[in-house]
Amino acid sequence: MELFVQTVVSGMLVGGLYAAIGVGLSLVFGIMGLTNIAHGSLMILASFFVMFFSRQVTGGVVTALLLTLAIMALIGALTQGLLINRVLDKGPESALLVTFGLAIIAQNVLQLVFGADYKSISSPFASVNVIDTRWVIVSGEYMVNFLVSVAMLLALHLMIRKTRLGRSIRAAASNVVAAELMGVDTKRAYIYAMCLAMLTGSMGGLLVGQTFGFYSYSGMSYLIIAFGVVVIGGMGSILGTLIGGFILGLAQLLGAYFFGPGVQVLVGYLALLVILALRPRGLLSNMTRK
């Protein structure tokens, strides 16, 4: 029973982190209908940036993170402005294949520069337990992951709902022609959206890099987690992403609890496929794009 409680708590905590990994993907899909295959690889790129800057340039994780956020926002803006915006009108497959190409480029460049070894970012919270009772033990690291992720999702939600920028992004998402008639530069709104996605992805990259470690090809497995979260929660819904994260995290850890740790990932995938088969557009999604 103690183990079960622990499993549920861990599942929820990991789920929060999964939501942080997935929210950028969800945002980009909801706003421009693009499935960003490069999301995971760009996230891992951010992990490498944080690792590199904190070791070689700044010495601290916080300054390294700020530097990484700036660079990743720039990368997002350039990718969107120079590549994706130009093929978006030609149909969803072209843009999807561009991001697929970007993912392959990113992970192979990382492999070339940093080699194929596992890396990690040191975390000051790794060895501290913030909750330590008979029922449940929570390490500081997981708690920080969870809190940062939830705070980030809430901030993003408020930003999309309440600010002028968020309003222009939502306008571009719901009706391109009407938004442009009202004076919204939709292509520019897409660039902002991609920057936001890159910022959340960088945070996800930092947290994942501290908790699980990463190597150049990790991006694809995190992309699948991101897909899982987004598909369960419904593409384009930020709070749905959080619920999707909880469900996937719980499914994985409960799967490990009942059937052994080897099938943890498999149970997550099967839960995903079942949900997709029953609700082909995601569990919480009742909106359809256009």
Added chain:
Amino acid sequence: MGARTSGIRQIGGAPGPRGGWAARKPLVLAAAVVVLALLPLYASDYGISVGILIFLYMSLGQMWNLLAGYSGLVSLGQQAFVGIGGYTLAMVTQAYHMSIALSFFIAAGVSLAFALVISFPIFKMSGVYFTVGTWIVSEALLVFFRNWAFVKYDAGYNITVAYRISMPALYLGALAVGLGATALVYFILRSRMGLALMAIRDDESAAEARGVRLYRTKLACFLISSVYTGITGVVLYLNITYVKPGAAFGIDWTVCMVFIVVIGGLGTIEGPVIGAVIYVILRQYTYNFPGISMIMLGVAAVAIIMLAPEGIMGAVHGRFGFRLFSTERRPPPGTGPRQYPEDAADV
């Protein structure tokens, strides 16, 4: 991918300026096949091994193109069938000591059964959900094989029977698979089903309104592509001779298929042929610089989607009007749309 020219081209009575070529085409193609089949007689071992790869990747490309280029089913999960082919070969020959020939039939059967089973959930999803769903299916299969005692978990199998196959024999097998895939796609497109596919590609709802059965046509394409990819997987693993879950069910297979088709030309029969030649040669030349070839392929694919979204073959066709395998057809007399002079001149 935008509307393309319709499958039916209106040709006025005259056979057109390329009538001579049309008459000689079967002969030229037959001669080309003979030259290719005799390659082991005049090529080095290295040349033969490159030939094997080209034809096998050609087959993978053709089958992915049949899905993505003609049926609109952009799948990122076809590596599942490569893995099924490889593991069937390993289990049939290593664990049960039966013949290689049998593993082709079993691989085809297992691929068909698996494709049928997953088609129920997968075909409920559309668009990107289909793309993601197929990928998750094959990732799940990868994890399943890693935890399956029957296939020795992650340890994999040495396929020792493959050592006894000579290079020329393997080459002929690869040639048959590669050209067979090309011919198969050609005949599918020339068939009634091909017409249905092109109608779906150009306008899905219009096609359905005119009586095309969307689900059945797409399912048939998915099954054909999956079975043939499984058979290709058997030959691929006769060449690789060592099967392991991570490599057999890896996304890398689909990465190759996507690049081959996108570079060559999505939705053209010649595209995967050209794409496979470029892919294999590029990979061989950059063999000593691991990683570089994938980066170059990535850059090439992005550049081609940006600059020439129809791929090399699309660009060639757009500029010169040349097509080796035309899937266009003439309407039977009296049934086609009314012919206008400017249409006839537009050939």
